[in-house]
Amino acid sequence: MSPDTLTIVGVGLIGGSLGLAAKANGAARRVVGVGRDAASLEKARALGAIDEPCLDLAAAARRSDLVVFCTPVDRIAAQVLEAAPHCRPGTVLTDAGSTKAGVVTAVDGRLPEGVAFVGSHPVAGSEKRGPEHARADLFRNRVCVVTPTRHSAPAAVERVAAFWQSVGMRVRRMDPFAHDDALALTSHLPHLAASAVAGVVPVELLDLAATGFRDTTRVAAGDPGLWSAIFLHNRGAVLAAAERLTAWLGEFRSLMESGDAAGLTDLLARAKKVRDALGS
């Protein structure tokens, strides 16, 4: 069943794309966009990402059937707790944050009776920011991880999963901590490695950089403040992922020191096998 009124909190690239996708797929009768900046909200409305701008989270919460928080990950829990007391019983809240344990733990057991929060992470994105880069097809055929806990009402989990499916996503359910461990490897670690490589190369050598450097470091151009927040929000898992990288580099070093060409080839071949499984 589609929500009658969908509220999107934070109408940037993700929130804007979600509004466009919800409207394109008939996933809600009405889309309300909540933000702190009237001009941004008006831009999102002009682009067709939302039907109605609203500067007041509590007022929007009162009339919503489903609320999706698309704000930076370090603000989501506080906003959920702020909105929930104003919601009618039966309202379901979810989010689009890229880490889950922190948000879920901060919210679990602290919502009014009848109001449910279920964490989500639509694995889709872009280097770009802002509603002007929003795309209705951003979520299509991508995976959305939904992270219920033992406190989650099954009906609320179903509604959240059905919502992401209605904008074209494949839903995968995971424990929030397992999600964060996995994303530390598949998303945070690549960013870390890209920044590390860019961070140790002197600018005056850049004319000796070819395609390999260009591809490998591309995401290092991302927003440093945003990524520092993501890393800290998933500190334990990111540190464990970095430790795995360091261990791999240690294995590489020891093979290099012993001049073990066959061992090196095998180490690289195992990595190639993973990359080949992804496709170009």
Place this chain on the structure above:
Amino acid sequence: MSPDTLTIVGVGLIGGSLGLAAKANGAARRVVGVGRDAASLEKARALGAIDEPCLDLAAAARRSDLVVFCTPVDRIAAQVLEAAPHCRPGTVLTDAGSTKAGVVTAVDGRLPEGVAFVGSHPVAGSEKRGPEHARADLFRNRVCVVTPTRHSAPAAVERVAAFWQSVGMRVRRMDPFAHDDALALTSHLPHLAASAVAGVVPVELLDLAATGFRDTTRVAAGDPGLWSAIFLHNRGAVLAAAERLTAWLGEFRSLMESGDAAGLTDLLARAKKVRDALGS
């Protein structure tokens, strides 16, 4: 002055592209291709990359004005030493290998009077292999590093530099060891980091990988045997580059452990600055 007869030893992607570029730019009157496989040479001839196939390196060396070795980096020095005694005085030899100190050191002082070798590294390439992917514009506007030593005859260095310029390259002269240190950072380290990230991520998590993982690990799909040879051929510089990466990761870890958001943002911002200087 363009060489009358240019011989290209090894007619794969690089050698084939060099033949196409030399002919497109009138950089030689005649291009001879040397290889061990008659069918490959015939393919290169059919594609217009060479005028004449030749299975005998000594025979080709006898009639060449300029010989460019485009074979894998661990075979170049031996082939140079094999060809040189057959060359006429005044013949200049160079190569396209991606590491330089090993080749230059193995060859320096061991050539007949009047025959010169000057190391080169055209910084251009592709994930693809084989003459069928050769492109006449592969070198255009890219940098070629030429690595003379104190033994190099200035006229030979000039001829090699002029040759690379004649196929559209910008020539940068560097000491061979400085070249290898630089390339360890700009080329070998990105490959190493890409393989490390791909190497620590379990295949079953790949549906949680987005663009960042895809870009960062792209070059890990390269040929493991080829890359293991490149790493070992530049062992000291690659180990030093890997050590810099490990040190950067150590700095990252200590900022994470102390929860220093400003320090992390600054570390990422310095890396972003390098990446931004490269352009997309």
